[in-house]
Amino acid sequence: xxxxxxxxxxxxxVVLFGLLVATFFIIHLVPGDPVRIVLAGRxxxxxxxxxxxxxxxxxxxxxxxxxxxxxxMRGNFGTSxxxxxxxxxxxxxxxxxxxxxxxxxxxxxLLIGVPxxxxxxxxxxSWLDNVVRLGTTLTFALPGFWLGLMLALVFGLKLRWLPVSxxxxxxxxxxxxxxxxxxxxxxxxxxxxxxTLRSSLxxxxxxxxxxxxxxxxxxxxxxxxxxxxxxxxxxxxxxLSVNIGFLIGGTVVLEQVFQIPGLGSLLxxxxxxxxxxxxxxxxxxxxxxxxxxxxxxxxxxxxLDPRVKLDGR
Amino acid sequence: MSxxxxxxxxxxxxxAAGPRARLRGLHGxxxxxxxxxxxxxxxxxxxxxxxxxxxxxxxQLDFTNVYKAPSLSxxxxxxxxxxxxxxxxxxxxxxxxxxxxxxxxxxxxVGVLIGAVAGxxxxxxxxxxxxxxxxxxxxxxxxxxxxxxxxxxxxxKGILIGVxxxxxxxxxxxxxxxxLVLREQxxxxxxxxxxxxxxxxxxxxxxxxxxxxxxxxxxLDMVVNxxxxxxxxxxxxxxxxxxxxxxxxxxxxQSALLTAWWVATLPGLVVVLFGIGAxxxxxxxxxxxxRGPLP
Numbered sequence: 142x143x144x145x146x147x148x149x150x151x152x153x154x155v156v157l158f159g160l161l162v163a164t165f166f167i168i169h170l171v172p173g174d175p176v177r178i179v180l181a182g183r184x185x186x187x188x189x190x191x192x193x194x195x196x197x198x199x200x201x202x203x204x205x206x207x208x209x210x211x212x213x214m215r216g217n218f219g220t221s222x223x224x225x226x227x228x229x230x231x232x233x234x235x236x237x238x239x240x241x242x243x244x245x246x247x248x249x250x251l252l253i254g255v256p257x258x259x260x261x262x263x264x265x266x267s268w269l270d271n272v273v274r275l276g277t278t279l280t281f282a283l284p285g286f287w288l289g290l291m292l293a294l295v296f297g298l299k300l301r302w303l304p305v306s307x308x309x310x311x312x313x314x315x316x317x318x319x320x321x322x323x324x325x326x327x328x329x330x331x332x333x334x335x336x337t338l339r340s341s342l343x344x345x346x347x348x349x350x351x352x353x354x355x356x357x358x359x360x361x362x363x364x365x366x367x368x369x370x371x372x373x374x375x376x377x378x379x380x381l382s383v384n385i386g387f388l389i390g391g392t393v394v395l396e397q398v399f400q401i402p403g404l405g406s407l408l409x410x411x412x413x414x415x416x417x418x419x420x421x422x423x424x425x426x427x428x429x430x431x432x433x434x435x436x437x438x439x440x441x442x443x444x445l446d447p448r449v450k451l452d453g454r
Numbered sequence: 455m456s457x458x459x460x461x462x463x464x465x466x467x468x469x470a471a472g473p474r475a476r477l478r479g480l481h482g483x484x485x486x487x488x489x490x491x492x493x494x495x496x497x498x499x500x501x502x503x504x505x506x507x508x509x510x511x512x513x514q515l516d517f518t519n520v521y522k523a524p525s526l527s528x529x530x531x532x533x534x535x536x537x538x539x540x541x542x543x544x545x546x547x548x549x550x551x552x553x554x555x556x557x558x559x560x561x562x563x564v565g566v567l568i569g570a571v572a573g574x575x576x577x578x579x580x581x582x583x584x585x586x587x588x589x590x591x592x593x594x595x596x597x598x599x600x601x602x603x604x605x606x607x608x609x610x611k612g613i614l615i616g617v618x619x620x621x622x623x624x625x626x627x628x629x630x631x632x633x634l635v636l637r638e639q640x641x642x643x644x645x646x647x648x649x650x651x652x653x654x655x656x657x658x659x660x661x662x663x664x665x666x667x668x669x670x671x672x673x674l675d676m677v678v679n680x681x682x683x684x685x686x687x688x689x690x691x692x693x694x695x696x697x698x699x700x701x702x703x704x705x706x707x708q709s710a711l712l713t714a715w716w717v718a719t720l721p722g723l724v725v726v727l728f729g730i731g732a733x734x735x736x737x738x739x740x741x742x743x744x745r746g747p748l749p
Contacts, residue, residue, distance in 0.1 A: 156589050170605045278737070281674070282729020284681045286688050287704055287722035290711065294719075298712045383592070390596025394685045398708075408597070409689050412604040420604040427597040435592060 145443060153436040160428040165209050167424065168417045169202075179222045179415050195220075196418075218422035223414045228422045232404065238308045239396070239403035241315050242322055243388050247381055249327030254334030255377070259365055261335065262342035273335060280332035285391045289325035289398040296321060306400035322395040329391070330384055337380045341373040348372075375446055382438035386431045487738020490673075493731025497724070501548035510538035512545040513696045521714040531716040533706055543721045546698040550687075551728075553610060554679045557617035558672055564618075565625025566668050570656050572626065573633025583626065590623035595682065600691065608691045617679060628671060629664045636660055673736030677729045684725055700725055 168175055176192045177184070184192075193199045196219070197208050212219070218228035261273040297305035308318045345351060346369055354368045355361075393405035400406075404423060411419035483491070500507070509527075516536035524531040530539035572580040598620060603612035636642060637660070645655040680700075686692045687701025695702070700721045707717025 155585075159589060164601075167601055167605060172606070278733050279726075279730065281733055282677060282726050284684050284701075284722060284725050286685055286701075287718075287725065290704065290708060290718050291722070294711050294715060386592055386594035386597075389594040390682075390685075393596050393600065394689060397689055408600060409691070412600055412608070412691065415604070417604065420601055424597055424601045427594045431592045431594060 142443065146440060149436060149439050149443075153432050156432050157429060160425060160432070161210055161213065162206075164421050164425040164428070165206055167421045168196075168198075171417065175415075175417050179417070213425070218425075219418045221411075221416055221419050223411075223416045224419075228418055231407070231419070232422060232426065235402060235404050235407050237310060237403075238319075238401050239392050239405060241310075242319055242326065242392050242395070242401065242403065243385070245315065245319050245323035246326035246330065246388055246391070249323050250330035250334050250381075251377070253327065254331035255338065257331070258335045258338035258342060259362075259370070261339045262346065262369075263361060263365055265343060273339075277332035277335050280329050283329065285325050285329055286394040286398050288328065289322055289395050292321045292325055293399070308399075308401045308403070318399075318401070322392075322399045322401065325398075326388060326391045326395055330381075330388065333380060333384060334377060338373055338377050341376045342369050345369045345372045375442055378441070379438055382434045385434045386427075389427050389430065484738040486734050490731045490734030490736070490738055493727060494735060497547060497728050497731065498551060500544055501551045504541075504544040504548040508538075508541035508544045510541040512542050512698055513537060514541070521710060521717075523714075524716050524720075530720045531714065533703075533714070533717045534710060539703065539717055539720060542698045542703055543700065543724055546700045546703055546721065547724065549610075549693060549697060550680060550683055550700050553613060553683060554676050556614060557621060557679055558676050561618045561621030562625050562668055562672055562675075565622035566629040566661060566664055568622065569626035569629025569631075570633050570661055570664055573630040574637055574652070574656055574660065580630070584630070587623040587627050590620050591627070593620070595620055596685065599682065599686065600689075603686070603691050608694060610693050613683060613686060613692065617682070621675070621679075624671065624675070625668045628668055632664050632667060633660060636663055670736055670739045673732040673739070677732045680725060680728055 171178065174189075176189055176196070176198065180189065180192065190199075197205050200208075216229055218232070220226065221228050221231055224231055257273050257276075261270045264270055293305040296302045303321055304318060305321070308314070342365060346365065351364060351369055354364050359368075389405075392403065393408060395401070396403045396405035397409055404426070408420065408423045410416075411423065514537060516532070519528075519532050519536040520534060522528055522532040522536075528538050528540060530543060533539055533542070568583060572583045599613065599616035602616035602619070603609075606612045606615060642655065642659065645659055650659075683692065684699065684701035684704070687699035688705045690702070690705065692699045692701060703721045704718045707714065707719075707721075711718055
């Protein structure tokens, strides 16, 4: 067990290091001099030299990289070119809305996806199953931002149930401001949840212990909903964790649609203003979130599921 | 079964007939796949023929006809500058589908080759490429492309560079897992007995058999790429004005969502239609109703 966990953590560390290397080069791959581009016309050669020195761009590449790594480890992501305050502080202020949106989106995808998957698995190849299948196909074809706009048009502008832009914290505020974007985000994921969970349930339903449960005379709903679900729950968790990258990408666009002051809109603004430090930190953060989520899922799975063979992996 | 599930599956055993035998299978397409293929053909034709069939120019301004609702003279209405949304959509489709093909199929070829080599030889190359593939697949695609765009500047260039960086990875994973099964097949073993070079074995005998599932998956990949592309264009990071993309037309329409719903709604429906067409085709093909040498 410990062996497995250590190997899993080591693997995550390797990938994180790869991420550090990749994001380090963002600023170096910019054609021309990034400082000149950012400061545009309003800089004297002296200022440019000062900023170069500040960013350590005048030091050897290797020194720059070790500085970058040691700063990042200590949570120092540098200073934003355009907003003139520490990147870590800016990100801290914007993290809340994005995290809330992702969490809410996941929750909605489960609330929509799990019942539909159970219904579909109860009667495979029935008309209901086919309707669910068509519906999930449709969700894969919907552009998230366009779906968001349509939801805003119908439920915000026409029916006036919910606001179409902005963000307010707190449970009530989140329910009011994030329901529409979270729905747009969660629907696409719900399609994935339904497909995976349905096929996983159908597979579990073939197994002997389900046969035994059936022979005890429990209702089919209880067999599927309770006994088969227990075996498929971990699959669903894995699906959510695999798709966290997709969710992050979705929030980037949806935050723009609904004018939510989160990390996504920060990233888009940073690209427009060519704030490389900010782009670098946000890219690293997004990648790290994915790596850590998959690590956490594997660890939870190893701890909870006795069937995971720990030494063989 | 669907394109979505292709990646989770055990690779099916593969038949030994050559790639040419596939041609006769086209008549065996399921109804689903034929409808999907029909939708795609219509949309691709609309894009290719845009300059011929668009009733107005893509940036033809007409300030006497601002925000006109859909009618016979403007199928999709007009936008805030009196531009015909239908014509703009056709030109946008032309640009977007062109980019989608460019960022889907070259990475498919590269990915299949890498996967084939990794699966055939195994060993250290396999281990390293598997790690890279895992990282690529898990990384938030949208964020990575935006980082590339931050480097090279907004426009089509960033997309043409950024998407293929990630795009090959899924095909490599698919081809690798199929190669593991394929290399044990009698006809593959026969190539060794016949003294063929490894290069000939992989390129002429294995790759044609590996292509099938990758080509099926590519229908889903096209949808993912079109959604990504329109998302980026919506953010203003795609093709720069005056070129129109489906996403940028939708973004233009957002400010007048209530008064002129058609500007944002109808181009989005075109994206959805493409997605449905491609997914139907992929679903139909993977149902195994395609007659021919492959399962």
